[in-house]
Amino acid sequence: MAASSVFRPGLFKHKVAIVTGGGTGIGKAISAELLELGEWRRDTHYFLRSAEALEMRQKLPPSSPASVTPLQCNIRNENEVKALVLSVLERYGRIDFLVNNGGGQFSSPAEHISSKGWKAVIDTNLTGTFHCCQAVYSAWMKQHGGAIVNIIADMWKGFPGMSHTGAARAAVDNLTKSLAIEWAASGVRVNSVAPVSNYKELGPSLFKMSVPFSPAKRLGVPEEISSAVCFLLSPAASFISGATLRVDAGQSLYHSMWDIPDHSAWPEAPEGENLEALKDLLNPQSKL
Ligand SMILES: CCCCCCC/C=C/C(=O)SCCNC(=O)CCNC(=O)[C@H](O)C(C)(C)COP(=O)(O)OP(=O)(O)OC[C@H]1O[C@@H](n2cnc3c(N)ncnc32)[C@H](O)[C@@H]1OP(=O)(O)O
Ligand SMILES: NC(=O)C1=CN([C@@H]2O[C@H](COP(=O)(O)OP(=O)(O)OC[C@H]3O[C@@H](n4cnc5c(N)ncnc54)[C@H](OP(=O)(O)O)[C@@H]3O)[C@@H](O)[C@H]2O)C=CC1
Numbered sequence: 237m238a239a240s241s242v243f244r245p246g247l248f249k250h251k252v253a254i255v256t257g258g259g260t261g262i263g264k265a266i267s268a269e270l271l272e273l274g275e276w277r278r279d280t281h282y283f284l285r286s287a288e289a290l291e292m293r294q295k296l297p298p299s300s301p302a303s304v305t306p307l308q309c310n311i312r313n314e315n316e317v318k319a320l321v322l323s324v325l326e327r328y329g330r331i332d333f334l335v336n337n338g339g340g341q342f343s344s345p346a347e348h349i350s351s352k353g354w355k356a357v358i359d360t361n362l363t364g365t366f367h368c369c370q371a372v373y374s375a376w377m378k379q380h381g382g383a384i385v386n387i388i389a390d391m392w393k394g395f396p397g398m399s400h401t402g403a404a405r406a407a408v409d410n411l412t413k414s415l416a417i418e419w420a421a422s423g424v425r426v427n428s429v430a431p432v433s434n435y436k437e438l439g440p441s442l443f444k445m446s447v448p449f450s451p452a453k454r455l456g457v458p459e460e461i462s463s464a465v466c467f468l469l470s471p472a473a474s475f476i477s478g479a480t481l482r483v484d485a486g487q488s489l490y491h492s493m494w495d496i497p498d499h500s501a502w503p504e505a506p507e508g509e510n511l512e513a514l515k516d517l518l519n520p521q522s523k524l
Pocket of ligand 1: 343
């Protein structure tokens with residue numbers, strides 16, 4: 237496995253992690269970095285598809301005692317999540333980290349989202365995250381502590397074109413704060429990461445389109461998200477809880493990508509001298 241992490245191998249000793257959606261994109265980078273950092277220990281496990289687990293296992297040096305285990309689980313289904321958590325505990329006896337990375341949505345103007353589509357996205361991104369947090373806490377972290385990181389999104393200026401996921405991710409941002417307080421007495425830290433990274437569904441066109449909106453003038457890569465996640469899981473973040481780290485090169489502070497066409501549909505301002513002054517300003521003959 238390539239040594240790409242800025243952290244030292246051995247950072248995560250004797251740990252067991254659940255990374256939902258750990259086999260693709262950002263989740264794959266998180267799994268790979270955790271594996272790299274846990275490579276000198278015996279039992280580190282990540283949850284993904286068989287083919288992806290095999291691929292990661294093959295990249296491990298033969299001397300590495302770390303392992304990757306594929307387990308199927310639909311996070312929208314509470315019983316499947318409970319079964320996943322019990323299965324991990326039966327196999328490995330502990331759960332130190334939970335990364336709620338599994339998620340997704342489709343792009344659509346709000347007016348065209350069906351009730352079924354809305355519920356599917358809320359179920360996946362909000363309820364699925366809640367299921368995983370609750371199940372891991374009840375079965376293990378309540379008694380033993382641990383660290384949870386939720387992956388959300390850049391929804392700070394709303395999320396036009398993906399309003400369902402914007403609402404779900406804003407809710408997870410708030411859930412993070414509630415759980416950080418409720419579970420503090422168990423020694424559980426709960427944080428979020430709000431990434432901007434490459435997004436395959438919309439492909440190279442979005443990639444090119446979004447570059448001018450980034451203060452960095454490039455998109456992030458999954459490895460730049462996984463390092464933030466590993467930091468929040470690590471002892472270096474031992475005094476951080478209830479926080480959301482924006483990993484977006486400042487993009488959420490910059491322009492919106494959403495274009496509002498010119499229109500005259502906005503309600504008139506109230507009559508009065510200020511409106512007259514405004515009209516003067518907009519008048520092409522104005523000397524102002
Ligand atoms: C300017 C843009 C900036 C972009 C920034 C992007 C930031 C985000 C990045 C990422 O999230 S990366 C992850 C990429 N991967 C995904 O997003 C995966 C997407 N898919 C899913 O997660 C799921 O398919 C789903 C959307 C949650 C749907 O769940 P499921 O497939 O199980 O379906 P059902 O529960 O049966 O519901 C289907 C229901 O949903 C509606 N729907 C689904 N897809 C679309 C679509 N493409 N367009 C419109 N509506 C859709 C629809 O109502 C479906 O019902 P039916 O019509 O099929 O009855
Ligand atoms: N890339 C980006 O710029 C951004 C990404 N995000 C979020 O970051 C996370 C990772 O995204 P990214 O790596 O880009 O995309 P991916 O599509 O590669 O990753 C999403 C993962 O979530 C899994 N998943 C989806 N629904 C479920 C479910 N119901 N139960 C279990 N697993 C599920 C998928 O598994 P499967 O393939 O088997 O369905 C997949 O492995 C997602 O939550 C995404 O929405 C947020 C903002 C920006």
